Every structure is written in C-alpha cells, then in structure tokens.
Amino acid sequence: MAKSFSLGPVRVKSPPLERFQAFLEQGGKRLTAQRRQILEQVFSHHDHFDAEELLDHLRPLLAQRKLSRPTVYRTLNELVEAGLLRKMPLIGRSVYEHDYGYPRHDHLYCQNCNKLIEFHSPELDRLCAALAKEYRFQVTGHRMFVMGLCAECRKGEELKDEG
Amino acid sequence: MAKSFSLGPVRVKSPPLERFQAFLEQGGKRLTAQRRQILEQVFSHHDHFDAEELLDHLRPLLAQRKLSRPTVYRTLNELVEAGLLRKMPLIGRSVYEHDYGYPRHDHLYCQNCNKLIEFHSPELDRLCAALAKEYRFQVTGHRMFVMGLCAECRKGEELKDEG
DNA sequence: GTGACTGCAAAGTCTTTGCACGCGG
DNA sequence: CCGCGTGCAAAGACTTTGCAGTCAC
Numbered sequence: 377m378a379k380s381f382s383l384g385p386v387r388v389k390s391p392p393l394e395r396f397q398a399f400l401e402q403g404g405k406r407l408t409a410q411r412r413q414i415l416e417q418v419f420s421h422h423d424h425f426d427a428e429e430l431l432d433h434l435r436p437l438l439a440q441r442k443l444s445r446p447t448v449y450r451t452l453n454e455l456v457e458a459g460l461l462r463k464m465p466l467i468g469r470s471v472y473e474h475d476y477g478y479p480r481h482d483h484l485y486c487q488n489c490n491k492l493i494e495f496h497s498p499e500l501d502r503l504c505a506a507l508a509k510e511y512r513f514q515v516t517g518h519r520m521f522v523m524g525l526c527a528e529c530r531k532g533e534e535l536k537d538e539g
Numbered sequence: 540m541a542k543s544f545s546l547g548p549v550r551v552k553s554p555p556l557e558r559f560q561a562f563l564e565q566g567g568k569r570l571t572a573q574r575r576q577i578l579e580q581v582f583s584h585h586d587h588f589d590a591e592e593l594l595d596h597l598r599p600l601l602a603q604r605k606l607s608r609p610t611v612y613r614t615l616n617e618l619v620e621a622g623l624l625r626k627m628p629l630i631g632r633s634v635y636e637h638d639y640g641y642p643r644h645d646h647l648y649c650q651n652c653n654k655l656i657e658f659h660s661p662e663l664d665r666l667c668a669a670l671a672k673e674y675r676f677q678v679t680g681h682r683m684f685v686m687g688l689c690a691e692c693r694k695g696e697e698l699k700d701e702g
Numbered sequence: 703g704t705g706a707c708t709g710c711a712a713a714g715t716c717t718t719t720g721c722a723c724g725c726g727g
Numbered sequence: 728c729c730g731c732g733t734g735c736a737a738a739g740a741c742t743t744t745g746c747a748g749t750c751a752c
C-alpha cells in the first residue's frame with residue numbers, strides 16, 4: 377500500500393528498532409543481523425504468534441544456517457525485556473503480541489478455533505487501580521482472557537446440534 | 540447407612556467425591572484407590588497447586604509404588620473434565636484450583652514471589668456479559684491475572700532501593 | 703471374568719544451556 | 728582484538744503415551 381507518500385514525516389527507522397537498539401546499547405549488547413531480522417519479521421504485521429510460527433516465517437534463514445531456533449527464543453526473551461513484546465502463557469506454549477506502539481488490550485479466546493479477538497476496556501484499568509489500592513499491590517499490568525466460543529464456531533455448533 | 544441420627548444432615552461423602560463418582564460412572568470409568576486418594580488430597584484444603592506440589596503431598600504413595608506420576612496427571616485432567624478443578628496456564632506449567640463448591644474469583648499475581656491472591660469482582664462478570672453481546676461470543680468463563688508486586692515484596696524492593 | 707486402570711519406561715513438546723567458533727563495535 | 732552472540736547438540740522442565748500386568752465391578 378503506497379500511502380502517505382507526501383504528507384507527514386517519513387519514518388526511516390521503525391520505532392521498534394530504535395527502542396531495541398537503545399535496549400541493547402544499555403545492556404552492552406550488540407545489534408546483530410539475526411536480531412535485526414527477527415525484529416523485522418515480528419513487527420512486519422500486527423498479529424499474535426508463538427515461537428513456532430515465527431520460526432516458520434524465518435524458515436529460509438533457518439535453512440541457510442543464518443539463524444537458529446535457540447537464537448529465536450533468546451531474542452524473543454530480549455524483546456519482552458525491552459518492552460517490545462508481551463508474552464502470554466497459553467496451553468502448552470507462550471504466545472506473543474506487540475506491546476510497543478500498540479494500544480493495550482485484552483482478549484476473547486475461542487476454545488474451539490483458538491482465535492484471539494482483541495478488545496479494549498477502560499473498566500479493567502479502573503478495576504486494577506481499585507485492586508492496587510485495596511491490596512497495596514503494585515500493578516504492572518494484567519492479562520484477561522474471556523473464554524468461550526466465537527460467533528463463527530457457535531454457528532458450527534448449532535449445525536451439529538441440529539444434525 | 541447410619542446417617543442423620545441426630546441434628547442436621549451429616550455429610551458422609553464429600554460433594555466433590557459424589558460429583559466425581561457421577562462423572563466416572565457416566566463415562567464407564569471406575570473409582571480406583573488412586574483416583575480416590577488424589578481427589579482426597581486435592582480437596583483436603585483450598586489452595587492453588589501445580590502437579591509437582593500435588594505429587595509432593597502424595598509422596599508416600601509414590602514411594603510405595605501405589606501411585607505414579609502419569610496417574611496423577613491423568614487424574615488431574617479428569618478432575619478438570621468433571622468440572623471439579625480449573626486449570627490455568629502459568630509460565631511453564633499449569634496451576635489448578637477448586638472449581639466446584641468454591642466461588643468464582645480472579646487473581647493478583649506477584650511476579651516476585653509467585654503468590655496468587657484471590658479477589659472477586661462482579662464488574663468482570665458484567666464486562667463479560669457486555670462483550671458476549673457485542674461480539675456475539677458465547678462466554679463460558681474467564682481468566683484474569685493482575686500482574687505486579689504484592690505488599691510484602693514491595694517492602695523488600697524499597698529496602699533494596701535504599702541500600 | 704472382562705475390560706478399564708495402573709506403573710513403568712519411553713517419548714513428546716516446548717524451551718533453555720554449554721561450548722567453541724565467529725563477528726560486531 | 729576483546730568478548731558478546733551464534734549454531735549446534737544436548738539437556739531441561741513439564742506432560743503424555745504404549746504396553747503388559749492388575750484390579751474394580
């Protein structure tokens with residue numbers, strides 16, 4: 377999509393890259409080709425993903441031995457430390473999503489098709505604030521999953537019931 | 540059966556056992572000594588636990604070869620199926636809590652000491668109902684974790700900062 | 703009796719670690 | 728050039744599975 381070709385600032389560097397660079401520098405770490413490529417893939421589109429899916433997308437590099445499975449896991453952990461990704465434990469594995477440059481949100485989780493649907497709720501923030509006060513708890517964030525069946529899967533279930 | 544011979548009903552069987560029996564019967568399964576002992580341990584007190592902690596409590600039986608690790612995992616899954624336990628994925632492992640005969644609640648999770656503090660919020664139920672409507676989602680439940688530092692760990696952090 | 707259940711051992715899944723070479727700053 | 732970062736292989740943490748003997752019903 378060739379958008380914004382005239383108006384507004386042209387972003388030469390992506391903000392995630394800048395932030396990651398700052399994080400690495402602060403820790404005496406280095407910006408390697410692998411880290412750069414992982415970051416690029418991760419922020420190429422907004423989506424939930426797990427390590428396996430990321431590895432799939434990076435398969436060409438894997439095949440060329442330019443990148444390895446442990447490096448992907450190591451870098452994912454660094455991206456979480458850097459505040460670029462949020463890590464969520466799901467059944468059996470961890471799922472990641474953008475944390476930087478993307479509004480906070482929570483999820484509806486379809487137990488049938490495993491889809492994650494995002495929603496935002498200011499009420500949850502208020503609730504957290506109230507809980508912080510009541511329990512003298514220092515809140516750093518929250519994870520809310522509403523479990524159930526999405527609209528599409530409900531249709532499927534209805535058909536089954538009728539059959 | 541010598542029950543209720545004086546005041547009020549005496550509970551000879553625990554409700555969880557009754558429910559588990561019904562579940563087993565319905566599936567053509569059997570109430571074995573192992574299943575009974577696991578259930579008893581699980582419902583002996585209200586607490587969050589993972590498979591390892593349960594295994595610890597059952598160590599004597601393990602040592603006597605009267606019970607094994609796979610059987611504990613198998614039975615935990617059955618207790619979840621039976622609606623007696625709730626299973627929550629945490630980093631790296633699953634944590635269980637009573638689902639039957641105990642009010643619904645959510646958790647504050649201390650990222651320092653891993654403690655889970657329970658709270659109940661009717662607002663969350665209202666939120667779920669609203670989301671169900673908006674997204675035509677059939678809600679079966681939810682998992683809410685408020686992440687942060689508990690009161691005790693905050694004290695520890697303050698001391699560190701001062702040091 | 704019969705077939706579900708168990709312990710055992712082994713495998714499966716996801717993730718991390720130890721090590722020697724290689725490359726970034 | 729120093730030493731962080733990498734690929735590789737292996738191990739680690741947690742959970743499940745295949746199988747032959749055993750026990751609930």
